[in-house]
Structures are given as structure tokens and as C-alpha cells.
Amino acid sequence: MSERQLHLTVGSRFENVELVQSAIDEAMAERGADQDSRHWVGLAVREAVANAIKHGNRLDPSKRVDVEVRIDGGFVEIRVSDEGEGFDPAEVRDPLAPENLFRTNGRGIFYMRRFMDEVSYAAAASGGTSVLMRKRIAAEPASSQEQ
């Protein structure tokens, strides 16, 4: 797969989750990524951008979410940064603990970690939180590409 880079900056509105996911999906499809990789990466992207909008930027429409994507050598690397107050991932509850099983929220980061190979958090240059996700992606079988 040849290299592709993408840089998106969106406002803090939930409809932009769809926009970011679609753009990354299209870029991955162009580079020949298979359906399964695109599905799970797409879900991780949705969770990361939704977290940046909701928990990072607290739905403040004047704050932006920055998304950098690099697809190269069979890997996709995505960094999602917000302009919020910062966040400590260690404070996130374990969604598998019996007392949390019936909670209606708190599963997003858990899903991101399951869908991607690596997920790490750091302070963003903008002062908020930056999450970096990486995953090895498989190529679509040749027969599917020809259809």
C-alpha cells in the first residue's frame, strides 16, 4: 500500500464524527485496505472523535478537533486532538467490572483499545488531549478489488 496522509480539522458537532470516519474510510479503501480493517478502524475513529467532541471540547462549537492520518506500509496511524482541559485515561472505569456492566457510558476507550493494535494518550499541543491509534491493516483480496 502506498503512503497517504490526511489532515482534517472539524468543529465540535456530532455530525462531524460521520464526516471524519467517511474521509478515513475512503482513504483506506483507496489504499486497498480490506473491509474488516476499515470497519474496526472506522469504529475506533468514531469513538475517538466523539470523545474529543463530548468529553474534551465539551460540545463547545468554537473548539476544534484535529485529525491526522497516515496510511503507510500496511499500517494506519491516526492522531485525534482536542482543545479541552486534558484527561487522565487511568481514571476511566473498567466497563467489564460487574458494577459497571449496566452503565450507559464508559465503553468508548475500551472499544478503541480492542479495535486498534496500539492506543496511547498524551497532552495535545493545543493544551487538550491527543490520542494516537495504530493498526496493521490487511489488503483486500485481489478478486474483491477487481469487482
Next chain:
Amino acid sequence: MKIEKRAVGGINILELEGKITIGKGDVALREAVQQLLAEGADKILIHLEKVTTIDSSGVGELVSAFTTVTNRGGKLKLVNLPPKVNDILQITQLITVFEVYDTEEEALASF
């Protein structure tokens, strides 16, 4: 997301189609369940065959619907989970919380 409502023998069926995701699909599901409860429904079957994507907000709405209906003495069950929706519920062990059926016939018989 599209939601079609129908009833079979006192059991209210919600057929979901599309994405149960943050901002739209999750809200539509919440409103549909609340409307059924307001109408006095106590047996709800959620048909998921045509769901293409569910995120953590959608999962949260399913959990919320389940606990709300159960706390009112009703029953909420799931049928026809696509493989990727099944995976999502497996990963967070919610598959053990919901009653899940492979066919509508089995699900209707279970109420």
C-alpha cells in the same frame, strides 16, 4: 437510522436499520423505546439484522432501554444480531446481559 414498528401478539417489535451511533441513531432508539413505554408496552423485541454500525453510544442506549424496561417489570430482548454487532456486545460481555435469539420465531415464543 430507520426504525419500523410493528406488533405481533402483544409483543412490540422495533426493526432498526442503519447506524446506531452518537447524535442520531442513539437518540432515535431512545425516543422509540420511550414512546412504546408511554403507550404501555411491556414486551419489546429489537430486531438488529439491518444494523450496519453500532458505537458505544448505541450500545449505551441498548443497555439503557434494557434496564428501563426491566425496572418497569417488562421484558426487552434482541434478535438477529449481525456478526459485527454480536462482536461488539461480546467484547463488553453484554451478550450475557441481553436475551438474544437467532430467529424472530424463537424470540416471540420466549416472551
